[in-house]
Each structure stands twice: as C-alpha cells, then as structure tokens.
Amino acid sequence: MEAEGQRSLALLDGSRLIAESCVRAGADAYVGYPITPASLVYSYASQRFPVILPAPDEITALQWMAGLASTGRLPVTATSFPGLALMVESINMAYMMELPMLIVLVQRLGPSTGTATAGAQDDLRFVHGLISGGYPVPTFCIGEIEDCWSLPPVALRTAVELRTPVVLLTSKEMVMTERSFELGKLGDIQRIEREYYEGAEPYRPYAADDAEAPRFLPVGDEGHQVRLTASTHDRLGILRHSTDEALANTRRLSAKVKAKTPALYDLEEKEGAKVLIVTYGITAGAAREAIQMLSEAGIAASLLVARTLVPIPDAYFTILERYPRVVFAEENLQGQFASMLFGERQREQVRIAGGIGHMVTPEQIAEEVSA
C-alpha cells in the first residue's frame, strides 16, 4: 500500500489495523457488543464499516451475524472470553449452517471475568473445543503488529471459501498497545469477491464433495429456494435423524476445514540448534528477543511462530520431531498449546515459559531454553 500522505510514520494500535484490514478485504457489517479489551476494535469499526449494528448482548450479536451472513453479508465482531462463552451455541449453529463470519477474540486474564484490563493467552483450549464433537473452527493468531493487517483478509477469505465461522485470536496487549509503525510497510489487500451458485438445477444448499464447502446462495434469492439448518440435515437442508447422507454432511464439516485451512507459520531454524521455541500471539515478540539474547550468548535456538492454531497444521509435528527439546512460550498457566501438541502428560523434552498477569519475558524464555 502506498503511504497516505507524506508523513508515513504513525503511532497506532492493532485494533485500527484490524478494522481497516477487514473492510478492505470485503467485510461489510460489524455487529458489536462492548467488552474490555475488545471495545477498541468496535470503536474503530464504527468509524469504518459500511454497516454497524450495536447488539443488546453477545447471543444476539452472533444471531444477527448469522442472519446477515445468510443474506450474503460478511459480518465481523470482536469479543473477549465472557462474550465468546455466550456466543458458543450460536457459533455452533453458524458452523452447522455453514455461514461465513469472523470473530476477533481479544484475550484477557481469566478465569471468569478475571481481570478485564490485563492481557493473556487463556483461551486457545476453549477455542479448540468450541464445537460439540470437537470439529475444528479455523483459528488464526496475530503474532506481530503486521499480522493485524495481513491476517484478517486470510481469515475472512477462509470464512467465505470454507463457508464457516473463523476465529482471529489476539490479546489485549496487541489491540491496545500503540507502536511506532511505518505505514509504507502495509501491503495491498485484495477484496474478496463472493461467488454464488448459478446452476439451472434446483439449488441444494449442502451439496458438496467430501472435503468441500457447498456453493452459496443468499436467503431471499429470487430463483431458488434456500434452506439453512442448525440440526443434522441432508443435502437439501432437511432435518434428518442420522441418515447416511446427513451424517456424511456432518463429517464433511470437519473434513473441509482440515483440508483447506491455510497453514500459516513462521519458522526460523538455526543450524545446530537443539532447542525449538514454539510460540504464538503476543509472546512472539518476547520469543524473538529471547532468540537474540541467546544468540549473543552463543546459544542457537530455532523458532516456530504459529499463526494457524486450529486445525493444527501437520507441519508442526514434522518440525517438532526434529528437536530433542521444545520450549513453549505462551502467557497462560496450563501450557495450552503445549498440551494440544503433546497431550496432557508432561514430557522430559517439553518445557513451558508461561505465567499469568504479565507478559512472558524474553529472560523467562531464554532461561527455559538453557535449563
């Protein structure tokens, strides 16, 4: 993107970039319910989105989004754990109906209402288990400020092409911290063009191959009947108990997400490194500083910054196998990503640099690498 005006250095927060990026990518409705620390996204969205709708609660927000999505809109909201918790059943509905939408999840310190104004990386396991049956909701994670610009279009495109809700995971420290930033670094964003079913045959809303998303037609179409169903259903969208066709449709929901969600990550492997630091989100910056500190001390460590978190890309496992020791850097107490990749059983080769109430420091990560 060309810098707008000559003064291209700006002090800005991630919220601004997320809102702007969403609109440029084609998101056209923002449904908001205020919650700290996601309200800043709402605030920017209100100045930028063509349609802004203040909802009376988070359940309504998600239902409005589903309704809007069914008519061909591409809606966005931002929330935090307490809001997401209210949205869960409706996200399941949208997942089953196969409606595209983006939920920006700004993490804060839990459990419960926790500390609204403290950042965290507390919700990955929750997002991982969002759908009854363990079906994956594509989840991307903002690691660096640049991701606030580049990931919303990926997330929205995934939502449209896979016909699914998508989660964009971030944290208070990313969306509310201001940083000096060169606007000239921002690349162009290509607007997502929607493709609708154009066949002459009667439209079958859920007709698709095994790992595909069905073609979309908005509700209210003049030429075809459109059916959407939250319950187990056949290809026509008719509720069925457990017919082969209906169960195949349900299996397809998982298959399409696993097959087609882009695997985004940044891998920096150092020659001779015996340790891999695995991180995501707000801790990525600390991990990069830790790598520098270690390097100055003559210790080589490799780095994996995960941007796709759900479904877990197969590549992560291949990378992990190359290292006798793995240090997970994530701002929570349970080592959530570590347990997603290695299971609950503690293993010798896995160490965790975590914690709550403050950002994980580069020193903490470096200590775990050297321990």
Added chain:
Amino acid sequence: MSDFLITPDFPYCKGCGHHLVARNTVRALETLERDPYDVVLVTDIGCHGIVDRNFATHTIHGLHGRSVALGSGITMGLQEGKEVIVFIGDGGATIGLQHLLEAARLNLDLTVVVHNNMLYGMTGGQPSGLTPCGFRTVITTEGSPYPHHNLCQLVHDAGAPYARRLLGRGDFSSELQEAFDVDGFALVEVLELCPSHGLKMNPELRLREMAEGLGYETGVWRGQDRRVFRLEPEESCPSLLTPDRIGGTDVRFSTSLQGRLSLVLGGSAGEGAQRAAELFAKAAMASGLHATKKGSYPVTVGVGFSTAEVIVSRDPILYHGIPHCDVAVITSRDGLEHNRERIEAMNQGTVWLDKSLEIPETGADVRVHDFRGHAGPRNAAIYSLLTFVGESGMIPTQALLTTVKESSIGEYLPDTLLKEFEQS
C-alpha cells in the same frame, strides 16, 4: 396443492393447533399473492419447528429461543419487500424474550407467530413462562402457581406497532394477513392446547374457557406508527489510516540515545497521563526512535490510577513489556501507589516525583518537583514529561514541545508553561 408447500402432510399430532397455524399461514400468504421466494420462514426448536420441510419458501431452522434474533439479522440484510416470518413456541419465546423486546424496540420488519400451547410439548410437557396460573403440567401437577408473561403487552410496551392474541381455532388467516401486512414488527400469539400433554393434564379445559378463565385476554394491541428499521444506504467511510486520523510523524530531530529506555508515567484518571505519554512517544519517534505506549488503569476509567508505559528504543521493539523501568515519573498519589512496587524494586535509574508525595524507598535517584502545584492537576502529566525531557536530555526538548503544540493539548496548555522549556 399450494405454491407455498412442497408437501401438505404436516408432522404434528392429531388435534394439535400447530396444523392450523401452518394452514392459515399458507392461506394468508396466498391471499397476499406473495411469491414463495419472497418469503423467509425462520423456525425455532420445538414441535412447530419441524414444519420447514413442508414449506416451499426459504426456510431457516435455528436454535431454541433464538429464531427471533436470527430472523432479525435476516430482515436487516434483506432488501425491502421480503416477508420474514418467525415461528416460535411459548418456551422459545420466554428463552428469547430479550430478542422479542429488541426486535419490537428496533421495529424490525418481521412477523413473529407464537405457537402458545403453554408448555414445552417436545420435551414432555414442562411449564414455560407462558404457562398460566392454575394450568397443570407434569412438573406443576397441582397447577402452576405463577402468572404467565403477557407477551403481547410486553412487545407493545417495547414499541411493537402490532400485536394480537387469538384462539387457534378455525380460519384466522385474515388476522395473520393483517400482521404480515404490517410495515415493521408484528406479533401474533396463537393460543393452543397440546393434545399430548396439555389436554392430558387438564382434561376439563376447553380453549375458549381456558383463555378466559386463566387470564389470557384475546385482542389487538396497536402501537404508534414508528420508523421501521432499515439499513441506511451504504456510505463510503474514509480509511482509518489517513494522516488526519492518525497524525503521522516525520523524523525532524535526533537523539544520542542508544539502546532502550523504559518509562512509567503514573498519575490519576482524568489528568491526561495517557495522552501525555502518547505525545512523548511521538516526540521520540520524531527524534528517530522506535516507540511503544500502553496504558494501565482500573475498569472504572474515571477514577483511580492511570499509568502509562512507554518504551523508546534505537532498535525495533519486539517485546513491549516493562518488568523493570529505567524512569518513573509520578504526578499523583494514585500513580505512586500503583507503581510503588516497581519503584521500590528499582536499583538504578531516576524517579521524577511530585512534591506532594513522600519519597518511596528506592535505589533510584529521586528528583522532586511541584508538578501539580505549578501546572495544576490537569496539566501535571505533560508538564512532568517536559521536565523529565528537559532535565534528562534524552530527546531534544524541542521535539516534545513541537509535538505538544501540534496536538490538541497545545491549544489549552498555558503559554507560560511551554515558555519555561523553550528557554531551557
């Protein structure tokens, strides 16, 4: 068979009022000569909700209690001229009461048809919020002790232009037709008796007698004509990244600072600490440094502490936490208390402290100034940072002065305060 139906065999128990709701809906739509593809039928969970397979309209089958909210989103997204009809039961209506009130308040263009058989039929006949006092259910075998919600009155009070309660008997298609014709929100509550549960538990009841005896008044609640919710024609909103919206910065100054400096500014809410810290960060940027700035304050943003954390650095800042600060600038009691631990932990660096405060135990140098007395509480934060910059020489004072003058603060900050630093 009607153009509105794919199959006429409604999936309901014999004698259930849901048959009549479905048939009268079809009749009303036929009379109105609507095109099936101009109609969106949104159904809730419950016996009524399995009817969508019969309809040749667009059909959406959602969650329990949420169909009004889902229908709201649909009508928001559709062009004018489509008919959005929401079928819901009494259980769904009480779970989603807020959605009904909100749809009425906004005057969304949809019609809600409540299949009120006064209990949860699909799950075995439990009472709902619309079960009237004295009505027996499997859970309230002696009769429900509580009154029912008056749904029509509730949506009327919330601003619905039209609400009607009627007995689910015979031909009530003209009443439905009237509701469908309303421009804006309409609700029709159809009273029914569930043959499997309601009649079994209340065998002596007849619909009319029950309605009269248990306080279910039939009739119409007409509201005032109000503006119907329609999305405004889309206007192109300007980019959030235009210079006037973000206030870009040129590098116009230089500094000898090498490495990184972490500064904490601690003050009280409403005294401009966050804004002052932002200007300091911008002044550092104008001096060729990278900067991050974040705030910390209680959820009640109008009272208590307001701490800003700023890092300025020659190199890009990847990690922007401040476990140990180099400089603390404290302008108020709130600011001191919130940052006391980190000030006490300092074994080097400098603390710039307001004169009104006692000097905390710290290994840092402490410099005391009368920030509040001299500049007033409202300007204490920016004044303290000007003082810090002036005394430390960390960045040129002129860089901060220029940044302040170009900001909105520059308009009300007394010239005398700024002049102190221009002379320095």
